[in-house]
Amino acid sequence: MMPGAAKKLAWGxxxxxxxxxxxxxxxxxxxxxxxxxxxxxxxIVAYGLxxxxxYTGLLSLxxxxxxGIGAYTVGILTLKAGWNFWLAWPAGVLLxxxxxxxxxxxxxxxxxxxxxxFTLGVGVIIQLxxxxxxxxTGGNDGLNxxxxxxxxxxxxxxxxxxxxxxxxxxxxxxxxxxxxxxxRARFSTFGRSLIAIRGGEDxxxxxxxxxxxxxxxxxxxxxxxxxxxxxxxxxxxxFMGSAITGPVTTFTVLLYLLVGGLGTLVGPLLGTGVxxxxxxxxxxxxxxxxxxxxPLLVLLVMFAPQGLVGLWERLKQRGGKKDA
Amino acid sequence: xxxxxxxxxxxxxxxxVYALVALGLTLVYGVMxxxxxxxxxxxxxxxxxxxxxxTSLHVGYFPAxxxxxxxxxxLAALLERxxxxxxxxxxxxxPMIAAIGVLFFIEAAVQKIWGPDFKQIAEPxxxxxxxxxxxITWQRVLVIAASxxxxxxxxxxxxxxxxxxxxxxxxQNREGARLVGINTNxxxxxxxxxxxxxxxxxxxxxxxxxxxxxxxxxVMNLKVFAIIILGGMGSVPGAIVGGFxxxxxxxxGGYYISLDFADVIGFAMLVLVLAIRPQGLFKxxx
Amino acid sequence: MKRFLKLSALLSLMxxxxxxxxxxxxxxxxxxxGGAASYGKNVQNGLDMAINDINKAGGIKVGGExxxxxxxxxxxxxxxxxxxxxxxxxxxQGVKFIVVSHAGGILTxxxxxxxxxxxxxxxxxxxxxxxxxxxxxxxxxxxxxDNYGPPFVSxxxxxxxxxxxxxxxxxxxxxxxxxxxxxxxxxxxGSVGSNNAVDYGTTVDFSSAVTKALAEKPDVMFVGGxxxxxxxxIKAAREQGFKGGFIVMDQAKFEEMETAIPKAYLNGSVxxxxxxxxxxxxxxxxxxxxxxxxxxxxxxxxxxxxxNMLAKAMELAGNVExxxxxxxxxxxxxKALPQSKTVLKINGVTAQGHMDTEALAxxxxxxxxxxxxxxxxxx
Numbered sequence: 001m002m003p004g005a006a007k008k009l010a011w012g013x014x015x016x017x018x019x020x021x022x023x024x025x026x027x028x029x030x031x032x033x034x035x036x037x038x039x040x041x042x043x044i045v046a047y048g049l050x051x052x053x054x055y056t057g058l059l060s061l062x063x064x065x066x067x068g069i070g071a072y073t074v075g076i077l078t079l080k081a082g083w084n085f086w087l088a089w090p091a092g093v094l095l096x097x098x099x100x101x102x103x104x105x106x107x108x109x110x111x112x113x114x115x116x117x118f119t120l121g122v123g124v125i126i127q128l129x130x131x132x133x134x135x136x137t138g139g140n141d142g143l144n145x146x147x148x149x150x151x152x153x154x155x156x157x158x159x160x161x162x163x164x165x166x167x168x169x170x171x172x173x174x175x176x177x178x179x180x181x182x183x184r185a186r187f188s189t190f191g192r193s194l195i196a197i198r199g200g201e202d203x204x205x206x207x208x209x210x211x212x213x214x215x216x217x218x219x220x221x222x223x224x225x226x227x228x229x230x231x232x233x234x235x236x237x238x239f240m241g242s243a244i245t246g247p248v249t250t251f252t253v254l255l256y257l258l259v260g261g262l263g264t265l266v267g268p269l270l271g272t273g274v275x276x277x278x279x280x281x282x283x284x285x286x287x288x289x290x291x292x293x294x295p296l297l298v299l300l301v302m303f304a305p306q307g308l309v310g311l312w313e314r315l316k317q318r319g320g321k322k323d324a
Numbered sequence: 325x326x327x328x329x330x331x332x333x334x335x336x337x338x339x340x341v342y343a344l345v346a347l348g349l350t351l352v353y354g355v356m357x358x359x360x361x362x363x364x365x366x367x368x369x370x371x372x373x374x375x376x377x378x379t380s381l382h383v384g385y386f387p388a389x390x391x392x393x394x395x396x397x398x399l400a401a402l403l404e405r406x407x408x409x410x411x412x413x414x415x416x417x418x419p420m421i422a423a424i425g426v427l428f429f430i431e432a433a434v435q436k437i438w439g440p441d442f443k444q445i446a447e448p449x450x451x452x453x454x455x456x457x458x459x460i461t462w463q464r465v466l467v468i469a470a471s472x473x474x475x476x477x478x479x480x481x482x483x484x485x486x487x488x489x490x491x492x493x494x495x496q497n498r499e500g501a502r503l504v505g506i507n508t509n510x511x512x513x514x515x516x517x518x519x520x521x522x523x524x525x526x527x528x529x530x531x532x533x534x535x536x537x538x539x540x541x542x543v544m545n546l547k548v549f550a551i552i553i554l555g556g557m558g559s560v561p562g563a564i565v566g567g568f569x570x571x572x573x574x575x576x577g578g579y580y581i582s583l584d585f586a587d588v589i590g591f592a593m594l595v596l597v598l599a600i601r602p603q604g605l606f607k608x609x610x
Numbered sequence: 611m612k613r614f615l616k617l618s619a620l621l622s623l624m625x626x627x628x629x630x631x632x633x634x635x636x637x638x639x640x641x642x643x644g645g646a647a648s649y650g651k652n653v654q655n656g657l658d659m660a661i662n663d664i665n666k667a668g669g670i671k672v673g674g675e676x677x678x679x680x681x682x683x684x685x686x687x688x689x690x691x692x693x694x695x696x697x698x699x700x701x702x703q704g705v706k707f708i709v710v711s712h713a714g715g716i717l718t719x720x721x722x723x724x725x726x727x728x729x730x731x732x733x734x735x736x737x738x739x740x741x742x743x744x745x746x747x748x749x750x751x752x753x754x755x756d757n758y759g760p761p762f763v764s765x766x767x768x769x770x771x772x773x774x775x776x777x778x779x780x781x782x783x784x785x786x787x788x789x790x791x792x793x794x795x796x797x798x799x800g801s802v803g804s805n806n807a808v809d810y811g812t813t814v815d816f817s818s819a820v821t822k823a824l825a826e827k828p829d830v831m832f833v834g835g836x837x838x839x840x841x842x843x844i845k846a847a848r849e850q851g852f853k854g855g856f857i858v859m860d861q862a863k864f865e866e867m868e869t870a871i872p873k874a875y876l877n878g879s880v881x882x883x884x885x886x887x888x889x890x891x892x893x894x895x896x897x898x899x900x901x902x903x904x905x906x907x908x909x910x911x912x913x914x915x916x917x918n919m920l921a922k923a924m925e926l927a928g929n930v931e932x933x934x935x936x937x938x939x940x941x942x943x944x945k946a947l948p949q950s951k952t953v954l955k956i957n958g959v960t961a962q963g964h965m966d967t968e969a970l971a972x973x974x975x976x977x978x979x980x981x982x983x984x985x986x987x988x989x
Contacts, residue, residue: 030727031702034695059417110602113359113416117553118602121595124546128588140782142690144717162726237691239718244691247546251424258421280699283684290432290643297425298407301418327825330850334817341814432643440647441904442838444870452849459850534814535838535870539645543812575818583806583819584780 040171046268048225054263057198062119065126068245070227071234075143085149089231100223104216127246142241261309335575340468343567346551348522354558355495361423364541365430370524385448389528393521400520435538443536556604637700640711642685656910660917690718713737723747730933751912753969759794770855771829772800779810779835810835820846834859837866883970915952
């Protein structure tokens, strides 16, 4: 996205967040709030993927694995080691960052499709290890009864909300933090270097950018964000199972990102909001949900390859021309 | 010793299954550079078309196999025309997502038409072959043989026939192929059709060993991708070698270490190979 | 205008009994797509059939009002987190009675039953953990699976020998079953080989797992997962020359397995009694076959019974909104209903909310089953 457009949007974000913060005060149903919390959590995951794919141009398919590692770290530390959630959450983020860095050290030996498939392999392995390591992760049973963050329920009650309302605000804060971090990274020298790498590694190298180090840092940021979302998710749902840590989830998030618009700041939130809500609506169609969803995906990549943000820009340009 | 020999035979049979499914996919990936996640869907459709021919048209097993192969080939060519051809210049992520969309649709459509219950295709050659103390069913022998025949046939087709060599040429250099006057449109459709037919044949051969369900393709999808990357993208012998390698790793890893480990080992091998040899075991196009 | 109002008042008075018909929604979250869809749909068929039966008979009468039912099924693809979202969606719409058909989902949403808004959780899974949680708003339908351990083990050990091989499925449920059978087998003085559990949902060929188990020369093999793959495991074992018996987990049903492989392969197996062979189920079986063109198993039969009991309990409680009041009448409902409505003979409902029905098991020979006696009924 052009810096100009970003500046224009800069005032949009605070308005959006304030509006979002008002939602629970209208006393929506707990299902509505649940959708809101889910959208925000998955949007954070999508922001993580956007850093590595949208900005740096590397399709990492192990993303849901790191979401899972963050979630399981919180689950295991709080359930089995008796840690406080507020300590376990950052611990999960740190672990993901570290593991992401280590993965990068090996994975960046490969390029292009091979990198994607390599990370796909890693993603499958992470899921299988979580699934088979019964003693630590509960295996197929998963982890049940992960407690909500201590203090959250009392805090929500103080402002007259139920626990879901409290989670809604917690997720909103996490989302704001993510957007701020990602935006700052994107518009720093670091972010501009990533865009240069996306344009072509050789070219970036000739411009004096340390490609390898930048890729590693992008990977680290991306996996840390995935773990950040994972930790919150585990506490919110109260259950963690291995099924959600696999490639299917990565592809789902990839879909959110593509629908919103790759490499844009609004894209991840927009795409997640639209697609998550859509999939919930389609559920009401019963047997027809995937009969509609599948073709929608195809139409989307064929007619809006740049996502909703791209579609909007195109419409705006057309409108602009008419004005002129 | 008996157990070891039996496991050897088991691995061969499983390798035949993997190789057969992987062949069709490697062709599309090698030539079209399309990570066709719908391949598992076409595979599953192949089994259902054969099932429908057997139960509704009351034809024999082999006619059913041919009908199914033709119909799926046609469908695959249609998919290429409608979806993948327009996306040929888009980044790989896009045809991949489109392929996933197609997979969702096929799976849901099949469940709607035939229901979610397991279906059966009877073995055309029931019975067991006894080799001393080791046993193997005739159907599995058929699968191993078919995978080898399919590989040899495909290799012959690509190397020795004019049409085949245009595919081969396009897999090596798309732009070059176009410049020397190859109709890349036609080749693309043809490649998809062959790949679809192979998927259907594979499904018909494997279905009597396993069973027919809407999700049967999903199970194969990731493994088959691992195989073709392992073997080297677009390499026909690579797909065969990769298929048997994965089967041996799974069977013997499961036997000597732990069955829990069997599912992990294929991907561990893939990651290891890519870390050491990013281009896969075989070079593309050999 | 006045006349019009009068007329419409009169009209509405005449029509009001029909207009006042209350429709109570019953929610259902289960796997309706993906690998376990077959199972999820069987349960849904049972629920649908019961609801249609009640509605066709004119609904039930609660407090002078006519009440009919509607099923709201939602797909959760067997994922507990999806179950949780579905349940929130249903409770958000005011649904007070929700069926969940897998242990993972049930255990995840169980704590939500008593929160605001509360709901009655109808659990279709035989996992004893569901009862151990002592949840006041759970109504569990199937007999708990640990009933089957002692009789299965004693029958097979007597018939075939003391060594057991293990090739169960590696789902959470499968592992618990395997553990239960392992302990029971050892308790009765047998020896158990290494555990060769494989995922029945994703395994392409069971031969190698079977070979590994057979290498230990077992007399009896523990197998089980969904019917179809279980049949394939049994087939692989017979093809490799296994002559012993099988202990079949309750998830696999004889009546489905015998359509997939030669019947003789199943000889010497012990498993749950097919619904069609249980006393007094003929009417239900025939009607179900007419409607869905396949044999019903307990996957349809028990949910059918569950809905009928629920409706009766509502009638007795004179209430369709308070899950606690309705649950309190389940015991009376069990007594009041004829077996045609409950498929199997129901003795009552325990304090923990467990449908008290006899666990029925049988050995198999050439398409005929031989009902086992002496099955304990753990409550």
